[in-house]
Amino acid sequence: MSSLLTFISVNDGKIKRSSLEVLSRCREEAERLGLDNEAVVVAPDASNYSEQLSGYGVSKVYVVEDPIFKNPLNTPLLKALDAVIEKAAPRVVAFASTEGSKDILGALSASRNVPALPDVSSFEVTDSGVSGKRPVMAAKILSSVEAKGDTVLVSVRSGSYDLTESSSEPEVETIDFSVSEEEIKVVLKEILSASGDRVDLSEAEVVVAAGRGVRDEEGREMISELASVLNAGIGASRALTESGAYDPSLQIGQTGKVVSPQLYIGIGISGAIQHVAGIMNSKVIVAINKDPDAPIFDIADYGIVGDLYKVLPPFIEEIKKLKVS
Amino acid sequence: MKFYICIKQVPDVNAPLQIKEGQLLQDTDRMILNAYDASAVEEALVLSEKHDGEVEVVLIGPDKAKETLRKALAMGADKGTHIVTEDESYDSAVYSKILTAFFNDKEYDYIFCGKQAQDTDSGLTGGMLAMQLDLPYTTNAVGMEFENGSILVKRQGDAGQEMISVPSPGLVTCSNDMNEPRIPSLKGIMQSKRKPVDTISTGDLGLSEDDLAVRTQILSFEEKPEREAGRKFEGEPDEVAREVAKLLDEEAGVL
Amino acid sequence: MDEKFDCIIVGGGVAGLAAAMTLARKNLKFLLIEKGEFAGAKNVSGGVLWGEDLAKLVPDYWEEEDGGWERFINHRRLTFLDEGSSFSVDFKSQHFNETPYTGVVVLRSKFDRWLAGKVEEAIAESDYAMDSFVAPNILVEEILMEGDKAVGIRAGEEKFYADSVILAEGVNNLLTRQVGLQDSYVPADHMLTGVKEVIRFDQKVLEDRFQLNGLSGMSNEFVGYATRGIEGGGFLYTNRDTLSIGLVLGLKDLREKGSPDKKLTPYDILNDFKNHPAIADTIRGGEVVEYSAHIVSSGDKRVIPEKLYKAGLLVCGEAANLLMNAGKAIQGMDYAIRSGILAAENIVQAKEKNDFSEARMKAYQDELEKSYIMKDINNFQDAVHMLHDPLMYQKVPNLINHFGRQFFSISNRPTRKAREMMRESVKEHASWWELVKLGIKGARSL
Ligand SMILES: Cc1cc2nc3c(=O)[nH]c(=O)nc-3n(C[C@H](O)[C@H](O)[C@H](O)COP(=O)(O)OP(=O)(O)OC[C@H]3O[C@@H](n4cnc5c(N)ncnc54)[C@H](O)[C@@H]3O)c2cc1C
Numbered sequence A: 001m002s003s004l005l006t007f008i009s010v011n012d013g014k015i016k017r018s019s020l021e022v023l024s025r026c027r028e029e030a031e032r033l034g035l036d037n038e039a040v041v042v043a044p045d046a047s048n049y050s051e052q053l054s055g056y057g058v059s060k061v062y063v064v065e066d067p068i069f070k071n072p073l074n075t076p077l078l079k080a081l082d083a084v085i086e087k088a089a090p091r092v093v094a095f096a097s098t099e100g101s102k103d104i105l106g107a108l109s110a111s112r113n114v115p116a117l118p119d120v121s122s123f124e125v126t127d128s129g130v131s132g133k134r135p136v137m138a139a140k141i142l143s144s145v146e147a148k149g150d151t152v153l154v155s156v157r158s159g160s161y162d163l164t165e166s167s168s169e170p171e172v173e174t175i176d177f178s179v180s181e182e183e184i185k186v187v188l189k190e191i192l193s194a195s196g197d198r199v200d201l202s203e204a205e206v207v208v209a210a211g212r213g214v215r216d217e218e219g220r221e222m223i224s225e226l227a228s229v230l231n232a233g234i235g236a237s238r239a240l241t242e243s244g245a246y247d248p249s250l251q252i253g254q255t256g257k258v259v260s261p262q263l264y265i266g267i268g269i270s271g272a273i274q275h276v277a278g279i280m281n282s283k284v285i286v287a288i289n290k291d292p293d294a295p296i297f298d299i300a301d302y303g304i305v306g307d308l309y310k311v312l313p314p315f316i317e318e319i320k321k322l323k324v325s
Numbered sequence B: 001m002k003f004y005i006c007i008k009q010v011p012d013v014n015a016p017l018q019i020k021e022g023q024l025l026q027d028t029d030r031m032i033l034n035a036y037d038a039s040a041v042e043e044a045l046v047l048s049e050k051h052d053g054e055v056e057v058v059l060i061g062p063d064k065a066k067e068t069l070r071k072a073l074a075m076g077a078d079k080g081t082h083i084v085t086e087d088e089s090y091d092s093a094v095y096s097k098i099l100t101a102f103f104n105d106k107e108y109d110y111i112f113c114g115k116q117a118q119d120t121d122s123g124l125t126g127g128m129l130a131m132q133l134d135l136p137y138t139t140n141a142v143g144m145e146f147e148n149g150s151i152l153v154k155r156q157g158d159a160g161q162e163m164i165s166v167p168s169p170g171l172v173t174c175s176n177d178m179n180e181p182r183i184p185s186l187k188g189i190m191q192s193k194r195k196p197v198d199t200i201s202t203g204d205l206g207l208s209e210d211d212l213a214v215r216t217q218i219l220s221f222e223e224k225p226e227r228e229a230g231r232k233f234e235g236e237p238d239e240v241a242r243e244v245a246k247l248l249d250e251e252a253g254v255l
Numbered sequence C: 001m002d003e004k005f006d007c008i009i010v011g012g013g014v015a016g017l018a019a020a021m022t023l024a025r026k027n028l029k030f031l032l033i034e035k036g037e038f039a040g041a042k043n044v045s046g047g048v049l050w051g052e053d054l055a056k057l058v059p060d061y062w063e064e065e066d067g068g069w070e071r072f073i074n075h076r077r078l079t080f081l082d083e084g085s086s087f088s089v090d091f092k093s094q095h096f097n098e099t100p101y102t103g104v105v106v107l108r109s110k111f112d113r114w115l116a117g118k119v120e121e122a123i124a125e126s127d128y129a130m131d132s133f134v135a136p137n138i139l140v141e142e143i144l145m146e147g148d149k150a151v152g153i154r155a156g157e158e159k160f161y162a163d164s165v166i167l168a169e170g171v172n173n174l175l176t177r178q179v180g181l182q183d184s185y186v187p188a189d190h191m192l193t194g195v196k197e198v199i200r201f202d203q204k205v206l207e208d209r210f211q212l213n214g215l216s217g218m219s220n221e222f223v224g225y226a227t228r229g230i231e232g233g234g235f236l237y238t239n240r241d242t243l244s245i246g247l248v249l250g251l252k253d254l255r256e257k258g259s260p261d262k263k264l265t266p267y268d269i270l271n272d273f274k275n276h277p278a279i280a281d282t283i284r285g286g287e288v289v290e291y292s293a294h295i296v297s298s299g300d301k302r303v304i305p306e307k308l309y310k311a312g313l314l315v316c317g318e319a320a321n322l323l324m325n326a327g328k329a330i331q332g333m334d335y336a337i338r339s340g341i342l343a344a345e346n347i348v349q350a351k352e353k354n355d356f357s358e359a360r361m362k363a364y365q366d367e368l369e370k371s372y373i374m375k376d377i378n379n380f381q382d383a384v385h386m387l388h389d390p391l392m393y394q395k396v397p398n399l400i401n402h403f404g405r406q407f408f409s410i411s412n413r414p415t416r417k418a419r420e421m422m423r424e425s426v427k428e429h430a431s432w433w434e435l436v437k438l439g440i441k442g443a444r445s446l
């Protein structure tokens, strides 16, 4: 019996929510089609995660464990996945769409000689492969796509599916792995980590995003305060990551991250399509902008027309009050 | 030091679009150089100016895409190859196959691609090409410099940035967060006309129809489920701020 | 390549492209510079290109199924509006179906780009295939002068030289002012602002609604309530599957009547216009896909620079404020094309004699005076002024509609004679004396 295989991304000892979303979708599809729902974890401590996965109806977990996976290098990961796919021969290998999976999807597709559908917002398994929907043209429109093959790689935008739990006792299979120095031709020199990213943006339930309208330290402090009151992740438009005001990891949009919070608050952001491309999966969008014609108001559920420097203080104060009561 | 940049002509995502019977139509027919590729060209030009290099661009696309090739030459690339195909159904896999065939007999230090094509946002071609040419690679570069004969790439990862050294020959895919691509000068535009452009077909590369069969396909396009514009609040900052905060709590229930 | 050009054209609108096409065909070496990302990028205006000159530039353009144009006009309508009614004069003719068409609707960003492509083709076939250029995305900042003669241009750090310069920079004619051909302060009050929306429909719906057949199209001008009493008028043109709808509004009047506290922006007025029952019914179900605003000349002769030339320099198109708006149509693009052709032809002759002196350049203005452009502008000045008379855009439309309401209503009461109705309408909305004056003016002006 063949299977659907979900690649589980981990970060700081935790499974990423976006991977669990994908896993939840795969379980649904596996149940519908009577296939096995399997997962693969590739990490220095990969075997630690089977427990967490048991809550998501997984029948088998492939584990590839090696200290090398602590580093974000594509060659070892490709080699590990190649071995697992060879073994599991799944109908679908599904990833959460992250910079990590984007780094390998093309190469894996070529090395396995299987088609790939990147960044879908929904997908289903068909007789001949996978069909799905992908946002294109900076997420202005949706395309219906289809991939034909015995195995198809799919990556899924965060926030596309809800988490659904279902308990199981997964069997754990460890895959032997080794990689030699010579095989890894690129050299990781250094990891520069993001500053002040308390909450992982793509996982955050609330996102406060700053744009060019936030023009000074005073403004950034208000952003921090609002974020801390809401326990939100801070994001930024390209205008502010480019200027150095915010760390590039915090950029939201076509070039940056796709966020899928319950609440997104865009502050001093005009709403260029490339930014909006990253926030469409938000449940509720709030915009604060002094220009009543700013395009972001076209998609905001609640739009406040006003100077952010005047709007934010009472806004923060009121939220504090509401949070207390 | 020799650079090859793979560039794609894409429709301008800012131009008005419409969908008719599932097909995507552009009012202005406006095509541009993929912004990520423009950044790749820019970066190669800067590196080759510093380290005495040579920059070639290669584009797969219809006849009318030659204006995009010209644009890269006008920016300063030295030479171009236009692989002419009128087939619009090709996916990243097919493009990477054509590029693989093209690069098979070429000598180079680095191939740069865009991290993704602005229209499809696939982001597959670079990785596919690297694998097929058996090149070390890295993706999503936001900065580059030379160090001991290798390119040191600053790449944007999920949580932070990584410094990765890619030896030659190698491949890098580029983000537009890396630089501000130059706008061609008048001189550049004039010189571009005299720069050599090879125009070839996929047949010239020894590829047959079967080699170019797609396995992924766009079946149709549709409007995204419309996000209704909600309410706009204008007035006293103090009042509207408090009102919206309350609504977020009571009406939207997201606090 | 470093040698100088025969001509540098500033501006890739219709005037500049017409000049370029002419130079390419005549084998001159030229450089056309356009500040927009591509020809047409900034020219969101557009409407009907009247006359047959397009065929001079691109013979048989109508053979191109998907050329730069949208539809040809065979149906024209002039509508007077008051607050709730509309009174139209409507004319449709089979004669307009024949090629060369006498009017085609265009969308500029598409049309200019297409025409620029045709210019590129002409360059490729000329002796200067490698040495003539259309260069977009470059702003010309200065005309280089040697004494009183134009010798080239400067764009950023770059300087390029030529025997001659054609200024086709459009209505915002900074360079024309820079070389001293236009006073900097004159025009403002003789300027109008144009606002326009493009509204999309299902093509079939559009064709049914406006009785379009194949690529036939309709043009509709509006006078009266369209502008809420502000000097100007409205227009509606059918494109392939969109409508262009908009207003031109006197800047001065707008400033005075649309004072900031009243917040009457051109956009608001356009919205009102669209909500007028006569318009609302025709645009129902459409989706706005584009909004644009642009200054446009009033067509008042007083804003046309006295001299349109200098040694080595010619001004054409709307940079020279060549435009006509006498109520029945806006003519700017056809003037731009014809004047661009005339300017280029003059450069060709100057090149033959290698004479770019002021005296030689004057021949262009003489040709222009002899052409239909200046003849029309001269002959219809009164009509232009009349159109800008409040009587014309306020009282007359009200009067006509008042009359129309009575004339066309049928009630179960004795019907009055039309003459009586007319008298009442006039009493209500104007004085006989005003009308007599207007009538005399009108008779003279047309
Ligand atoms: C290929 C490509 C990819 C891109 N990818 C991304 C991406 O991933 N993410 C991204 O964000 N952008 C991206 N961009 C850039 C994008 O097009 C915009 O340039 C960018 O998003 C603009 O950022 P902004 O809204 O902060 O700035 P602006 O567009 O300058 O808007 C600033 C806004 O702040 C408002 N404002 C100013 N002062 C105040 C005040 N005191 N109070 C309230 N409001 C105020 C203004 O009214 C204005 O609306 C990309 C562009 C390209 C070409």
Ligand SMILES: Cc1cc2nc3c(=O)[nH]c(=O)nc-3n(C[C@H](O)[C@H](O)[C@H](O)COP(=O)(O)OP(=O)(O)OC[C@H]3O[C@@H](n4cnc5c(N)ncnc54)[C@H](O)[C@@H]3O)c2cc1C
Pocket: C010, C011, C012, C013, C014, C015, C016, C033, C034, C035, C036, C039, C040, C042, C043, C045, C046, C047, C048, C049, C050, C138, C139, C140, C141, C168, C169, C170, C171, C175, C193, C194, C195, C196, C246, C247, C248, C293, C294, C295, C296, C316, C317, C318, C319, C323, C330, C331, C332, C333, C334, C336
């Ligand atoms: C709302 C509206 C509706 C109209 N409707 C009609 C109509 O129905 N029929 C009609 O015939 N006319 C109409 N017109 C008028 C018509 O659009 C103009 O008269 C016509 O475009 C003039 O052509 P042009 O080539 O002289 O100038 P433009 O078309 O304005 O072209 C000038 C070009 O020069 C470029 N440029 C300017 N300065 C520089 C510089 N320094 N360096 C480089 N490039 C530069 C500009 O980017 C532009 O592309 C309308 C105008 C408006 C605003």
Ligand SMILES: Nc1ncnc2c1ncn2[C@@H]1O[C@H](COP(=O)(O)O)[C@@H](O)[C@H]1O
Pocket: B005, B006, B007, B008, B009, B034, B036, B037, B058, B059, B060, B061, B092, B095, B112, B113, B114, B115, B116, B117, B118, B120, B121, B122, B123, B124, B125, B126
């Ligand atoms: N038709 C093409 N011609 C040349 N390069 C291409 C083409 N398609 C894709 N590429 C390269 O591959 C990158 C990623 O494309 P994609 O996989 O389509 O997102 C682009 O930014 C280009 O560098």
